[in-house]
Amino acid sequence: MKAQKLYSWKKVLAQLLLLGVPTVALAFFLLWGWNKQFNILQNDYIKQTMQFAVGMGVAIVFYGYRFRFLTTAAILGLLLFFFYQTVNNTVVGEFEMFFVTVQMLVLVILFSLGWLVGYGLSRSRILTIAWSVFLLVAQVVMVSKTTDIKAATLISAFIPAMAYSVYIIYTSELIRNMNDDDKLFGWFLFKRLLGFAIILAAILLPILYHFKKDFEGVEKEWANAPANYDKNGSNSENMTKENRDGSLSNKDQTRLTSSLNKGKRLVFVARLDNFFKDGKTPNPLYYTAYYYSKFDTLTQTFETDSLMPKNDLFRPNPSRIPLYFAKTDSNVIKNTAATLNRKVVTTDVYKVLLSPDEYIAPSTSFFVQPLPVPNEYKDQFKSAYRAKMWVSDLNSAYFIYNPAGNQQLEAFQQQRFDMLRRIKQTDYTELEKKFMQYYTFMPRDEEYAKIKSLALDITKDAKTPVDKMIAIRDYFLSKDEFGQPLFKYSDNPGIPGLPSANKLTYFLLDNRKGYCAYFAGATLFMLRALGIPSRVAAGFLTVDRSSKNPGWYWFYEDQAHAWVQVYFPGYGWIDFDTTVPDVNTQQASQPDGTPPLNMQQAYFVADGNVVSVDTVTKRVVMDANKLLFHDENYETQEWQRIELDVSVAAVSRDTGSVRLSALTKGMHITAASFAEALKNLKPSERDSMQSVLKKVPKPVPIDEIKIIDPEAEAQQKKKQQLAQPQPIDWIKVLWLGLITIGGLALIIISIPWLIWKYLYARAKGSKDGAAKAFNSYRAAIYYLNQLGYPRTNQSPEQFATVTDAQFNTQFRPFSRVYQKLKYSNLTLTASEAVTVDGFIVPFVKQVRSKVPFKTRFAKFLNIYNTIQYFQQPKIS
């Protein structure tokens, strides 16, 4: 039996090019996305796309012939099944089998899917629609699996799929129904698609224009995204992220991936007045930015959780707080939960690369006060703040980075472990149930059971929680039977060869190489398996490198770190770092520089808006509503006008020093004075802001002015809006949709009437005989056609006769004259000219009088008549 062609080669080619290519492109895009989300796909998206494309292409060509779908699909299915079974039976070995069969399964599924889609595009309307729906559903599933839902993610996930759906349904129908005998097939197709594109653009552009602002925000997100990818490669991880302005921040999540990128630049410098009991030996503390209390097993990512119980994370934005004005979080103080051996420690952080918005301090901080950078260091440091925190005496950065042989430190370690040994495992049972549940949660599955059995094995001799902790540390530091370290630090540990394997078990049991997040993660789950509340902290590790300036620490990019915090009732959260030392990077990348030592005391600080600036006499007038005088805080509801003498003042903003002329009216500034003249003016208890302002000299000598940029403020707000996915206003969406659909429907409905009005106006308006006759004739034919009296299969004369009989009009004489005018070489007689001129108006009047308004209205809603009028009748 010879297979009969269903479509010509032109049609098949058009299907392959216009339907197949976009489908493959979308499939590539989706597979690329899915590969990022699902390990089982093994990052083989190019091969997978090829499999899909082959299935689809073959199906399109195949179903270009008159083959039956059910039989052919059944045969194909059987073939694939036997192929799969054969492969399945021939492979030997567990590993190979898993590997090959999974790949085979992916191949079979993708090929069959491609085949089905090819059939749908070629023949079946319903299958094409089902395919579009499937794509959208698949995108919904994928988005629901994604951990960071941003506008950009949503748009990139849905817009291509939706646009594709609309396009593919239209185009497949178009190609299927087109007459491919036509020589101008390609040209018609092009015209139709162009028209379609124009209509789409006409609908979308106004919408885009309307939502321009929203989209611009999204565009910025987009513009940012590729830059990150280029820098890091597709599958590696940074502990810090680079902001748009080039500054650095810690990330609020960290993935376990195959490699870690690290830089060597200086991020910030800090002074920490935490010393051991002798008062000389500095006791460094790790600087915390976030606590990762949650682990997403699907994406193998550590995440922050704003809902964590006893939330003690203090995250102010220092750039939004006026200079010298402090901000304290009482919730953090309440939640620190440490009652024993605690003290308040102060740290001064000088930012270099760290973002002005970023706040970082040893845990558990509760206080921030932005400070000016001393003049001579303004080039080096962008901004500074002071932070205060509750710190346990027992906390220290020394856990692994324990300088060997330092007796004092060894004694300290011994001492603190002794104290912590007082906490027994049973003490945890007295804690709040919710708290324990949250901080000892771990996923239940085989892999985590392996972690648990390992943890139990390692800590079988340890009695107290801290001993268990030490046992885990010792396990990481232990050596194997050849005397080699069991675990190695590596920025490029690689990923497990088996698809979807748990990266933590792979790290713990097989690979034993990894960076800080691996060590911290493994420790976290071992501790949690043992019922010890713990969490991962992210920030910067602190290294005491020089004895020149005790208490000063330098922080470089490669010090971005993650470690474990363990909860001890009474002592609070204690830092434990189980990451083994990296033999390659023991040395600091650069020698530490000179710290900004001479911090000055501000006696007078005012916060408010600029009223006027005089750059010649160096005078600034401001309206203030907040005042700091000798550390006493004053606030009023009314604005107080203050004149400032700024002849020696240093002006700065978050990005660094600026000139005085940068000050403009209405700007939000903070002005501080270190003047000796103010030193002796002590505030009394009864002072108010007004009385203080009366005391100080006029104008007030000012040494430091900090500008708080409103622009940054707005950006900050926007960022917050973007960060928290706003609830979608469904009512608004509904209305917009209804208005759009309604508007479109109204336009479509009124098209016949608008065309009629135009034609009628042309007919009435034209003067020239021939044009008048043509326009009148066209208008009359259109009007009759719209009212349901088409000319079909009638000659003009027949049609005119029928019309005259129906409506009692004078169409026939006019039609005759019109034909004469159109086809003869004779001129019209005077009476014929009169017939032409006086035809259309009485004709329309007459027809109108015979057809009731209701009928006319209904008929003018019928756009099919209009389409029929303009359509060239098809030969059948």
Next chain:
Amino acid sequence: MEQNIQIETALANIQKLVDNIEKVIRGKQKQIQYVLTALLAKGHVLMEDNPGTGKTVMAKTLAQSIASRDSQHGVDFKRIQFTPDLLPMDLIGSHIYDDDKKEFIFKKGPLFCNVLLADEINRASPKVQSALLECMAENQITMGETTYPLEKLFFTIATQNPVEMEGTYPLPAAQLDRFYIKLTFGYVDEETELDIYRNYLGIQDNLEHIQQVLSMEEILFLQQETSKVFIHDEIIAGVRNIVWDTRKHPDISLGASTRSGITFLKCLKAFALVNGRTFVTEDDVQYVAKPVLDHRLIYRNKDARQKALASILDKELSRLSKLKISG
């Protein structure tokens, strides 16, 4: 100017002729026009329908309307009833031995006339049919060594029974092509039929008293005038499109030939004249296309016979009707 007046009287006479035939054949105005179209286009006409629908009466009436008792100026009308045993000689004539002059002389057959009614042409054998059709095409008869030209005005009205009927020899496509127009008569509508029954005596009386309304000179003059009828370029393009569409149509196995197209144009001009116009309009295309083209096409199925040509025409007329007035 003189000629114009002549045209006008001639056109008026055509109308008179139509009216004349109307007196005898009721409700067949279009068919009468078609017959006259074929006459003016110097072609021949084939009428097909069941017996008793008025074919023969129509031919006779037409002949009588233009025939004259005076054979010098009038039209010579002959009628042949075709039968299966008819021989070509019965049509053409034969050589007879003249006893007086001692030589063979040619005795002219009925073909040597102006208007020939070939009744039931498909009942005769193919031999006879082809002899007649050859004459129609060549306008001359060759017997042995001598060639005898036919009359200047030679118009054949052939009738035939539907091919499905028994005892017929269907005309092959090539021969059907010789007829410019093929008509089907069909039954008249109810009203007209009632009218015919009421007045059948009067109608028969009319047939016997048909007057000559058009002279032979006038017909020849009108035949000449036909070629001068103005035909717009777009109409010519329309004819071209229709002919092309019949060749491309999937349900037509044999489309119209170029000769058919030329015949179509001639008939268009003649039809315009019959309708009292000196230019061709869209209406003419609509009316003339079917009688001229239908019998030249070979359809794949019955359904196509009903629809194909009509839809081709509809497309072309739709194009023409939307054209702007030019020139």
